[in-house]
Amino acid sequence: MNHHQECVVLQGHIIDSLLLPKVLDLILMMGGTFDLEDVQIGKTREEPSRARIVIRATSKALLDDILKAIQPHGASVEDEADCHIGIAPNDGVLPDDFYATTHLPTQIRLKEQWIDVEGIEMDLAVRVDARQSAAHAIPMGEVRKGNHIVIGRDGVRVVPLQRPQERDVFGFMESQVSAERPHGHVIADIATRMRHLRAQQRQGRPQSKVLLAGGPAIIHAGGREALTWLIEQGFINMLFCGNALAAHDMEADLYGTSLGYGLTAGRTVRHGHEHHLRTINRIRAIGSIEAAVTSGVIKHGIMAASVRQGVPVVMAGTIRDDGPLPGVITDSVLAQQAMRAQIPRVGLALLVASTLHAVATGNLLPATVPTVCVDVNPSVPTKLADRGSFQAVGLVMDAASFLTEVARALGRTT
Amino acid sequence: MSRLLVCPPDFFGIEYEINPWMRLSNRVDRQQAVRQWHELMTVFEQDLHVSLERMTPVSGLPDLVFTANAGVVVEHTAVISHFRYAERQREEAYFERWFREHGYDVMTIERGLCFEGAGDLLGFPGVWFGGYRQRSDIRAFPILSERFHREIIPLELVDNRFYHLDTCFCPLSGGELLYFPSAFDAYGQAAITERIPSELCFAVPEAEALNFACNAVCIGKHVVLPARCSSTQAWLDDRDYTTHAVALDEFIKSGGAAKCLTLALD
Numbered sequence: 074m075n076h077h078q079e080c081v082v083l084q085g086h087i088i089d090s091l092l093l094p095k096v097l098d099l100i101l102m103m104g105g106t107f108d109l110e111d112v113q114i115g116k117t118r119e120e121p122s123r124a125r126i127v128i129r130a131t132s133k134a135l136l137d138d139i140l141k142a143i144q145p146h147g148a149s150v151e152d153e154a155d156c157h158i159g160i161a162p163n164d165g166v167l168p169d170d171f172y173a174t175t176h177l178p179t180q181i182r183l184k185e186q187w188i189d190v191e192g193i194e195m196d197l198a199v200r201v202d203a204r205q206s207a208a209h210a211i212p213m214g215e216v217r218k219g220n221h222i223v224i225g226r227d228g229v230r231v232v233p234l235q236r237p238q239e240r241d242v243f244g245f246m247e248s249q250v251s252a253e254r255p256h257g258h259v260i261a262d263i264a265t266r267m268r269h270l271r272a273q274q275r276q277g278r279p280q281s282k283v284l285l286a287g288g289p290a291i292i293h294a295g296g297r298e299a300l301t302w303l304i305e306q307g308f309i310n311m312l313f314c315g316n317a318l319a320a321h322d323m324e325a326d327l328y329g330t331s332l333g334y335g336l337t338a339g340r341t342v343r344h345g346h347e348h349h350l351r352t353i354n355r356i357r358a359i360g361s362i363e364a365a366v367t368s369g370v371i372k373h374g375i376m377a378a379s380v381r382q383g384v385p386v387v388m389a390g391t392i393r394d395d396g397p398l399p400g401v402i403t404d405s406v407l408a409q410q411a412m413r414a415q416i417p418r419v420g421l422a423l424l425v426a427s428t429l430h431a432v433a434t435g436n437l438l439p440a441t442v443p444t445v446c447v448d449v450n451p452s453v454p455t456k457l458a459d460r461g462s463f464q465a466v467g468l469v470m471d472a473a474s475f476l477t478e479v480a481r482a483l484g485r486t487t
Numbered sequence: 488m489s490r491l492l493v494c495p496p497d498f499f500g501i502e503y504e505i506n507p508w509m510r511l512s513n514r515v516d517r518q519q520a521v522r523q524w525h526e527l528m529t530v531f532e533q534d535l536h537v538s539l540e541r542m543t544p545v546s547g548l549p550d551l552v553f554t555a556n557a558g559v560v561v562e563h564t565a566v567i568s569h570f571r572y573a574e575r576q577r578e579e580a581y582f583e584r585w586f587r588e589h590g591y592d593v594m595t596i597e598r599g600l601c602f603e604g605a606g607d608l609l610g611f612p613g614v615w616f617g618g619y620r621q622r623s624d625i626r627a628f629p630i631l632s633e634r635f636h637r638e639i640i641p642l643e644l645v646d647n648r649f650y651h652l653d654t655c656f657c658p659l660s661g662g663e664l665l666y667f668p669s670a671f672d673a674y675g676q677a678a679i680t681e682r683i684p685s686e687l688c689f690a691v692p693e694a695e696a697l698n699f700a701c702n703a704v705c706i707g708k709h710v711v712l713p714a715r716c717s718s719t720q721a722w723l724d725d726r727d728y729t730t731h732a733v734a735l736d737e738f739i740k741s742g743g744a745a746k747c748l749t750l751a752l753d
Contacts, residue, residue, distance in 0.1 A: 084629055085625070085629035086628070086629075086632065086638050086640050086641065089638075089678060089682070090641050090642070090674075091677055091678050092625075094674070095643075095672075095674040118613075118614070119632070119636050121629055121632060121633070145619075145620055145625065146625060146643070147626055147629075147641070
């Protein structure tokens with residue numbers, strides 16, 4: 074990504090003189106890119122025009138060369154100021170007028186230098202370290218009294234996403250949601266990404282893990298086998314879910330049911346509604362899901378594959394949970410922290426059949442992470458987009474079909 | 488009656504090199520220069536019936552003779568030049584004093600911005616053109632445009648032999664244009680032809696451009712231009728202009744000719 078950028082202003086009679094195209098051509102010819110912002114065209118011949126141009130380059134040296142080349146043509150670097158800092162008045166309290174982040178790459182200007190804000194995520198604040206040399210996005214609850222927090226909008230800039238080089242479904246970065254759109258090419262593109270990320274991960278590259286955040290409908294709908302296979306094959310490397318997905322996955326292993334329905338017979342089983350409670354109780358007795366797998370009580374399924382593959386599983390509890398299972402984090406702030414800790418390693422996020430976990434995960438993901446939201450209900454991907462995760466590709470389809478098709482595209486034969 | 492500001496060449500000479508024409512070794516024949524200048528003035532006064540305002544020459548300011556660079560006059564306002572080179576910056580105070588003494592409202596462009604007057608700002612009634620990059624700073628033009636409510640189309644000068652716009656671009660009273668296209672880049676050439684129909688443009692051949700054919704003064708249907716520009720002269724004759732060719736070789740040694748030696752006051 075071109076992180077070196079500068080905003081310049083070109084004004085005067087820049088249209089008929091062809092100065093604007095000349096300056097834009099110069100930027101491109103030198104290897105930079107630009108975004109044209111706020112172009113105001115004079116309404117009469119006498120009235121001047123004005124254009125704000127954001128110039129981006131792959132290095133500081135190239136950016137400086139471009140600025141040097143366009144300045145004789147009247148392009149002036151826009152007046153810039155350092156960001157303003159306020160002091161957090163108390164633990165967990167931000168100063169008034171704190172800057173609220175987007176999930177796009179963000180920079181702040183400190184001592185006349187633009188620096189990247191680390192750990193960007195939407196709806197956080199920006200904390201500046203005591204030496205004023207680094208900045209980090211921080212949730213409200215983690216602020217400590219006396220922290221230096223960016224306030225106002227001066228000296229803050231957000232870098233729009235560059236169109237990725239891959240010409241796949243993620244390249245469009247748009248979350249049009251429609252049940253009518255064909256899914257085949259979207260699933261093919263997702264599978265290609267997953268194959269590529271697995272190869273990268275095996276080379277130890279950062280940000281190459283595939284995260285799946287999912288709900289229990291995966292089990293009910295019959296996606297358990299496909300997801301298990303994807304985990305076993307190393308295509309999915311991180312799991313965010315709640316109590317239910319884990320409980321029904323293990324219920325299926327112990328009883329062959331999911332919430333009491335026989336997964337193969339397709340009908341309710343006598344006293345089947347008790348199965349998930351008995352499953353939770355069994356695991357609680359053993360002490361942990363990991364122990365249940367290593368001791369051989371739980372042999373197959375998503376949890377078993379995750380334990381065997383060393384896939385981190387973050388289980389966030391909700392108010393309606395039974396049990397819950399050992400390992401479920403019942404403090405939602407702690408659950409959010411545990412999820413956030415995993416995010417920097419994610420290279421692709423699949424949010425499948427869960428409004429709760431999809432929105433929670435979407436809030437934590439920077440816009441730079443390709444994201445897919447799959448649900449039979451179109452309102453889920455729509456809700457995700459409405460809440461700002463515009464980069465998510467929405468797929469209106471059944472969770473089991475999605476996972477089965479992805480697995481098939483990746484070589485699963487059964 | 489048109490009025491022109493001129494400055495007798497009593498102290499004209501080449502005392503420094505600030506353009507590719509100037510060579511200290513290429514000495515000016517002062518007497519010849521004085522003769523050529525007086526001949527030019529005679530043409531203006533007797534043939535064109537122009538009124539001349541003569542500045543007092545100043546010893547040590549050899550280029551004060553090129554009054555086109557004093558500034559630019561728009562009605563009662565004189566915008567005083569700020570020269571790029573220190574050698575000519577010393578002229579600024581003399582030009583400013585002359586304008587003040589003659590009742591003009593004097594305007595200066597903000598410090599740090601170079602603007603070399605009518606040498607780099609020329610035009611037609613409907614549109615002005617501003618030459619930049621060699622001497623004037625492009626940022627001067629939006630300021631002038633706002634002040635005078637005129638469209639000013641900036642044109643980059645890409646050949647340092649044509650270091651002022653008036654060395655390669657000459658608007659005529661009938662809407663025609665003499666210009667040397669190679670002095671501009673493709674964007675500039677396109678901007679010019681976009682505004683001036685091709686049948687009104689004369690692309691001066693290089694040999695005549697180097698004889699300063701474009702450094703001509705057009706007053707009504709008269710055009711005063713340097714000698715040895717026969718095809719330019721023929722083109723003008725065809726369009727019913729009365730041409731007056733004047734030998735100005737001594738001034739061309741310094742990079743100026745008829746236009747550079749005058750500044751339109753009205």
